[in-house]
Amino acid sequence: MVESNPQDPVTPATKCPPKSRRRWMFRLAAVLLALSFFPVTEVVLRALNVGRNVNLVIPIEDNLLATTGDFTHQINGMADLAFYGTTDLSGPETRPFTLPRPDNTFRIVVVGGSTVIGFPYAPEFAFPRQLEMQLELQNPGLDVEVLNAGITAMNSFAVNELVAQCFDAKPDLVVIHTGHNEFYGPGGPASTAFQLSPELIRQTYHFRRWRSVQIVAALSPPPDNAGEDLLNVLPRQLSIPLNGPVYLQARTNYESNLRRMIKACRKSDTPVLLTTVACNLKDQSPLLAEWRNESIDGKVEWDSLLADAALLIQQRDYHAALNALERASDLESEHAMLSYRRGQCYDGLGDVQQAWAAFSEARDLDACRFRIPSEFHEIARRVADEHPHCHFLDLTAAMVADGYSDPPGYNLFLEHVHYNFEGHHLVGRLFAKFIQENIRSGRWNSDRVASSNEMQKSLGFLPEDDLAATSFAIEVLQTGPFAQTADRQSHIEFLTQRAGRLFELVPSDRRDVFAELSLNQMSGALPQHLLAEFEERGNKQAVELMRKCWKLRKPWLRNVP
Structure with missing residues (x-):
């Protein structure tokens, strides 16, 4: 051995x-x-071209988009599939453009959720398109392109991914307009979709663009709630108390994702405009107003006082209503409906400052968080202030400075967060003014601003478009938590009366055709559906009008129906 x-x-x-x-x-x-x-x-x-290219920016030949001009690439209308399974969400807007970017082109990409894509209107009427047209009026000879990368229901996790991809379009400016979907949008802390850690959510969005992952997902059985309205499907937990753990997690996610977006823009040497988002304060009652007092003693009396106040407000006896609300506050002072009724009283009395404070407090106390809390606006401001290359626009403050001093309501919105045409026109004009003065360092010429009526004519806007949008808004108010809100009936009555007035504006020979359309036919491609019906009925004048409107809405398309 x-x-x-x-x-x-x-x-x-x-x-x-x-x-x-x-x-x-x-x-x-x-x-x-x-x-x-x-x-x-x-x-x-x-x-082998198996699966779908769901990147935000793709070559035109990948989608066979028939366009005029020498476009090379496009915003991919199927990019939303990377964020919420096989459900076809609204957005982004399919829009062609040229790479390399032509010298005389100023290109903007706007990212966000349903308010960006324009719901309940078609994308061609949303504020990004109106921003484009206003900037072109201010800069004769300049070709302005505003690419709309808004996607319904998306929060800052998805918007962060969109920002990372939008640089492939070589934009001169990225506009970030997001915030309403932080709680219930996919990846939100109260969402049924992607209940994962923030880092895993970001990785999930990346891998969902893989063709192999798409095949695996396609082989999986569809969820039981497939096809249901997202307002019913996405919320996993409706009640989110102010400063509770779910609220704080959403706040952390929002701030973290905003920082990632701003840093990505800085890394790519692309200017960025971060904005706050506005919402309906005056004409949207709280969706989930909860009794926060640990004791229920006095709740019957409190409910009675709130009912008395509501009746007195209807009678325009605002001082008596405030007295009833003051007695109610002795029993429970932090209640969303209490603040909302106070806002209505102050608004009726013409006390604008007090009305703003009360309506804002009602929004913040509303435990159903489909509207961004006011604190999130300050987060956006703080993040922008920390990055010298980031521009910041407080949209609500800009509205007030422009003369809209009262808390926003039906004058700008159809329901809780979605603008009417006037709202889109205002936001598009305010964005254009800020970009012209602060980013392009140019002069804002008030004589070169398109009015709302002029914008409607330029875009081929029809009474049917407004009527369709109002119909969608009514559907929203009949869905999920909106069907339970205290003032639901008055909200629906307002929109129903609005729909009636709009229907009278539709020429008599087109009313029956519109009335026979389904909501699906009204969505997105309204002129084509109307055109097909008018062709079948031999209404040549209406057919020519629909073709003209379609060309005005999408001038980049070669083939008009």
């Missing part, structure tokens, strides 16, 4: 015998093979 000498040198052969070495090499090869399976499969699937 030969004893080993501790002085002998230790060689690789003595450390790892050949059999052991081969075994480890085999294991390593197996791991590498497993890791390479998905990348190799992905390359093969893309080469």
Whole structure:
């Protein structure tokens, strides 16, 4: 028996015998093979054109978009599939453009949720398109392109991913307009979709663009609630008390994602405009006004006092209503409906400052968080202030400075957060003015501003478009938590009366055709559906009008129906 000498040198052969070495090499090869399976499969699937390209920016030939001009790329209308399964969400707007960017072009990408894509209107009427037209009027000879990358129901997780991809379009400016979907949008802390950690949510959005992942998802059985309205599907937890754990998590997510977006813009050397988002304060009663007092003693009396106040407000006896509300506050002072009724009283009395404070407090105390809390506006301001290259626009303050001093209501909104045409016109004009003066360092010429009526004519806007949008708004108020709000009936009555007035504006020979359309036909491609019906009925004048309107809405398309 030969004893080993501790002085002998230790060689690789003595450390790892050949059999052991081969075994480890085999294991390593197996791991590498497993890791390479998905990348190799992905390359093969893309080469065979299996699955969908759901990147935000794609070559035009990938979608066979028939356009005028020499466009090379487009915003991909199927990019939303990366964020919420196979459900086809509204947005982004399919829009062609040219790369490299022409010298005389100022290109903007606007990212956000449903208010950006324009719901309940078609995207061509949303404020990004109106921003484009206002800037072109201010800068004759300049080709302004505003690419609309808004997607319904998306929060800052998805918007962060859109910002990361939008640089492929080589924009001169990125506009970030997001905030309403932080709680219930996919990845939100109260959402049914993607109940994961923030980092895993970001990685999930990345991998959902893979063709191999799409195939696996397609083979999976659809969820039981497939096809239901997102207002019913997305909320996992409706009640989110102010400063509770879910609220604080959403606040942290929002701030973190905003910082990521701003840093990405700085890294790409692209100017960025971060804005706050506005909402309906005056004419949207709280969706979930909860009794916050630990004791229910006095609740019956409190309910009675609130009912008395509501009746007195209807009678325009605002001082008596305030007295009733003051007695109610002795029993429960932090209640969304209490603040909302106070706002109505102050508004009726013409006390604008007090009305703003009360309506804002009602929004913040509303436990159903479809409207962004006021605190989030300050987060956006703080994040922008920390980054010198980031421009910031407080939209609500800009509205007030422009003469809209009262708390916003039906004058600008159809329901809780979605603008009417006047709202889109105002936001588009305010954005254009800020960009012209603060980013392009130009002069704002008030003589070169398109009015709301002029904008409607330029875009081929029809009474049917307004009527369709109002119909969608009525549907919203009959869905999910909106169907339970205290003033639901008055909200629906207002919109129903609005729909009646709009219907009278539709020429008599077009009313029956519109009345027979379904909500699905009204969505997105209204002129084509109307055109088909008018062709069948032999209404040549209406057919020509629909073709003209379609060309005005999408002038980049070569083939008009």
